[in-house]
Amino acid sequence: MVQLPNLLFTLRKMEISQQGPQAGLPFPQQPWGDGAAGPPGNQGSSTVTQGPWFDMYLSARDSIVLNFNPFMSFNPDPKPDYNDQLTRATNLTMSAMRFMKSLRAGLLEPEVFHLNPAKSDTDAFKRVIRLVPSALAWYGAYMVNAYPLDMSQYFRLFNSTRLPKPGRDELFTNEKEKHLLVLRNGNFYVFDVLDQDGNILKAAEVHAHLKYILSDNSPTPEFPLAYLPTENRDTWAGLRQELLNNGNKEALGKVDSAVFCLCLDDFPITDLVHLSHTMLHGDGVNRWFDKSFNLIVAKDGNAAINFEHAWGDGVAVLRVFNDVFKDSTQTPAITPQAQPAPVDSSRVVQKLNFRLNDTLKAGITRAKEKFDSTMQTLTVDSIQFQRGGKEFLKKHKFSPDAVVQLSFQMAFLRQYGQTVATYESCSTAAFKHGRTETIRPASVFTKTCSEAFVRQSSQYSADQLKEMIAQCSKYHNQLTREAAMGQGFDRHLFALKYLAAAKGHKLPELYQDPAYGQINHNILSTSTLSSPAINIGGFAPVVPDGFGVGYGVHDDWIGCNVSSYPARDVREFLQCVNKSLGDIFNVLEGKPVRS
Structure with a gap:
């Protein structure tokens, strides 16, 4: 039997593929996730413990600043x-x-994801749903493709x-x-x-x-x-x-x-x-x-x-x-x-x-x-790419989020000659106490496409490069869909590691493999947010040799706000991002890629 939250995200995939996976800035700062919130309506003082995600956060001894x-x-x-x-x-x-x-x-109006807002995000529907017994309200909303999201964190706001x-x-x-x-x-x-x-x-x-x-x-x-x-x-x-x-x-x-x-x-x-x-x-x-x-x-x-x-x-x-x-x-x-x-x-x-x-x-x-x-060691800089944004990319049937993530892969390859572990947050708020899962934007498809643009652009036609972008977009949508449905691997591996330690078991060999350490050394830590209320947002890198990449894909422009420590050059990276986006837009417009 298909679980309703999974069904929700199966339906949601079409929306996600066009707009990216985030509802805001879900957790940019660590590669393993967030803690569940305590009970709503908590009165008086409390020190509620809610499991491994809280333990991970609250046991961290580093300064919370940056x-x-x-x-x-x-x-x-x-x-x-x-x-x-x-x-x-x-x-x-x-x-x-x-x-x-x-x-x-x-x-407070519930946080709801509307797949068909013309039916569900209306005053008439809201009046009707108020009359439905609370035990049945979820199903009433489900019938019109409206899905309430978890709000258990909210009591900690104040x-x-x-x-x-x-x-x-x-x-x-x-x-x-x-x-x-x-x-x-x-x-x-x-x-x-x-x-x-x-x-x-x-x-x-x-x-x-x-x-x-x-x-x-x-x-x-x-x-x-x-x-x-x-x-x-x-x-x-x-x-x-x-x-x-x-x-x-x-x-x-x-x-x-x-x-x-x-x-x-x-x-x-x-x-x-x-x-x-x-x-x-x-x-x-x-x-x-x-x-x-x-x-x-x-x-x-x-x-x-x-x-x-x-x-x-x-x-x-x-x-x-x-x-x-x-x-x-x-x-x-x-x-x-x-x-x-x-x-x-x-x-x-x-x-x-x-x-x-x-x-x-x-x-x-x-x-x-x-x-x-x-x-004094932190550098922050930003760019605004003005040639187009969400509307242009959706017109060409590409995921805006996938395209921008591809530009980061191309930029890093151009700047440093390699691809690296990359982290992108994805909200799982349709699940009870849902927080985030990780999307891994760096893939064999982005590597192939990046190398074609950066090192071999003269060997490919615009149509061939466009097809590579399409493959990246399709696979990124799949990764996003899996992460949103709780099918990513990062949280599962973290939970298994936590359970092994809690039960006093020897740490499995997987976690001692250098590859596991490398994939969790996220040099590109990225998070997207888009809202008419937001001017700009940002965070620091999660590793000393990394970039903290906040970005937003707007209707007709793309913004990036990036931070780094001395091991990386933010200004050069942003120039490479701007160049990469320009190359992608040239291909989509049928123009040649300029070296």
Whole structure:
């Protein structure tokens, strides 16, 4: 008997083949996957354990900055005057709170994949399905090719923090707390954004409190506490215990339990490279990277979300990202001309003070030195290929995702003369607690095609090269389909390895084979995201000699945002990607490939 989730993805394959496998930025940072989320509606503090994926994340001892946390940047508000920092921060905060209230009240529209939106994504169908008993609603949706996706991660979006512990971290959630954490210039502020009855504070009051914080001239602390979460997790765990022992339990509790962290930066964004560095890691002073997410708003209104990855992946973050952008731009809580409420914010906004002894000061100093030296090694650059995008490629009956992935293979071959292990995320959210599976874009087909374009283009006609692209596209669609249906090999092999270790068995020979190590040394780590709300997104490489490749295929252009450490040359790689895309488009237009 065919299982319904598998049937879903068999049906979904036509859509996937045209648009790529992702619903956002599902897990770019490790080759083996994500953790399942805990139970929805969790009240009070919790440290729920949900199996091997959580163990993998929470046991990792490397700094979460660059190694795990990615970012997604919002497009500007289409109304230019609404991009004032205070106005935009207020509207984004209010929209995030509306999302949280809808989620917790059970009123948030479910995440649904519509194969036939003309039938299922309509007000009429939604009215009907509400009348169907919950036990039968799934089948009612199934009859019109609408499939609900897993949303069990969503409760960790708010009031959640990753707590450092020796050997293995914990996830903490306290939905009872009502306050927002605001960071500005390395200083910590909190104020309630919900009243005693759980209602969202009036926008004019949030406006007033944020204006008060922006007017505070407090200098950056001599020892900025925010450097500590950028440390090795065991080091940070020890320093956190020192903070607790030194009388900071109440202040740390406010940080941990805050609804989310709003970061107000005191400078404008100069260009896309500056944007990526700012939103991916910043200067270490004005972020709390352990929070479920940081909502960052720069002086000129540029905004982004940087999120911690242990609790969930980009599917959940993209949902709140899209909803917050839409709500804040279409139904903003305040206008640029709005006046803040006549309240005494000095009595409402609490500035958190931390008691630091010599051990803590020395720890912050060391963390800053390590952070600064590491960030200096990261290079980020981007391109926008303007000759065409999704519409052009679909017109020629090629998968846009497959074509862009092929361009990465061609680019690396052109730059370094070889092909390498490549990772691409694929969402499996149609399964209960589904997270991601790996697509392996590097194949015998992409290798043959890449060598034909890069080394032997004069030996082939445009039609022959086009046929090679078609083979790559067809096989990539198959890989995507298999990954989405839970038929990829990466998660299965990881689970078997985990079980062997858990039962005390000797590690099977497969895992000791150099080939297994090589295929998991992902030099090209890639992830795609596409949304009208997103300006750009990105992440760091997963290995020292790798590239972190974020990309999006839009209707009429293709964007790539790539990072590397000194072992690789980002600018040259992007030039090779641009050349590869140009060659592919030439072939599809019947033009010769230029050397």
